[in-house]
Amino acid sequence: MKDSLLSPVKGGEVLDFGDYVVEVVASLHSRNANYSVVFPGVRLTRPEHRPENISELPEGDTLAFQVTVKGGPSVFLMGDSDFVERNLTGLAPDVAMIPTTTSSSSTYDHVPRLLRALDMPRVVVPVHWDNFEVELRNPSRTDEKSRKSLAELVAAVRGVSPKAKVVIPDYLTPHTFG
Template sequence: MPENRPSGYARRRLLRDTAVGAAAVTTAGLVAGTPAGAAGRGPVAAPSRAAGGTRRGGAVSFRWWGTSGWRIDIGDRTVLVDPYLSRYDTGLFRKAFNPGTRLTVAADVVDRLADRAENILVTHTHWDHFNDVPHIAARTGARVFGTLTAYHLGLAYELPAGQLAPVKGGEVLDFDGYTVEVVGSLHSRNPTWSMAFPGVRVSRPPRPETIADLPEGDTLAYQIRIDGGPSVFFMGASDFDERKLSGLAPDVAMVASAASTSTADYVPRLMAALGRPKVVVPVHWDNFETPLTNPPTVADSDRERLDALVAEVRRVSPRSRVLVPEYHTAYRF
């Protein structure tokens, strides 16, 4: 841990006791609160530093891209989390799942939305998290953070080794204006206590061709702490190691909707481990094989899980505000 961690932790606790600008919503959409750029809300300054230490101002916004994908704009700098925008059909939501589905990139959509990035944070390497990452990194020059599996898959896509940053969890990375803390995590389990495409890549494989060529590859979470702004926690799957969450105390938590009931006391343990964040944002509940148009398409079973997550957060963490996001909306916390 860096020597200044205690003071940083105290600052996060102080932020936790202040309002962070989001309000409760229902699964039908926003019923209260104001997205970034709406009338009545001025820009929220998020200072960053230019070369030489000169402070420069800029608004900070968070846009949900479905699944666990996010675009975070910090002034003129952009960080992406699990950017999956191609959203093609694998049969998963039609009960006709095809593991041999060919990997493809909808370049017109991806290039328009992911027009820039300096860092890409990958929670794990299943196709609905990693599919578009090599294309975005090659086009923008963004640095890719992820597991050793993500590193080796990046090499398979012929990304330069210097553009790939393998991490394990425990790292606190300084980007001069914001930090990224890497958190060791776990992937969710299906009703049979298993998962799709387990496994890791310990060396460079052939270039992936199908979704089955992208294994889970271990799972991470991330916490971004913005100078003068909020600390925000990002999950990519609905399981966790609560001991590794101790002390994070985020202001905002992007929490994955439970894939099944195989993980015991998922929401109560998660809220307690995170210190009951001021704002909780459910993610990974939409049908990610449909276009990114509002309102998000939700399968009946996923809507039930989403409603259960919202209700459970409100029960065990009544002071937390629950924000169910819509696509592309720029939220400020």
């Protein structure tokens, strides 16, 4: 990708691309049971080598994004499971793509606070619940811990927002949210 096509963001930007708008939201990385980040640090923008595993992807400047199609739905995508509640207030997406909560058990009242801050989205899509260090294939490769985490997230969403539709995505399968 050409550097001229890249634009650094920090959170707070609202970028108009014609048919859709992208809002950049400053966020937080997941915390472990010791209330710390597993891989602290910041990845260099020009790494000397391609990362080979998750430990080579240090935390730094976590972001979430809301994409709003003009005249269509808005989709919120959160890559890690901790968040700044104040940064989410007012977004009110139609679809919220939120990560499982395995590593966020140290975050107080995680799912209820998150869904309330997002104004109870009508569709929730769990993300970050699979093994993202392996090739994509259906069905996804998961271990027992990941399956349990996914089930816990789905139960928590249904407990807080019983009318929300929960969509477990298949890889490389388009979904329509209208």
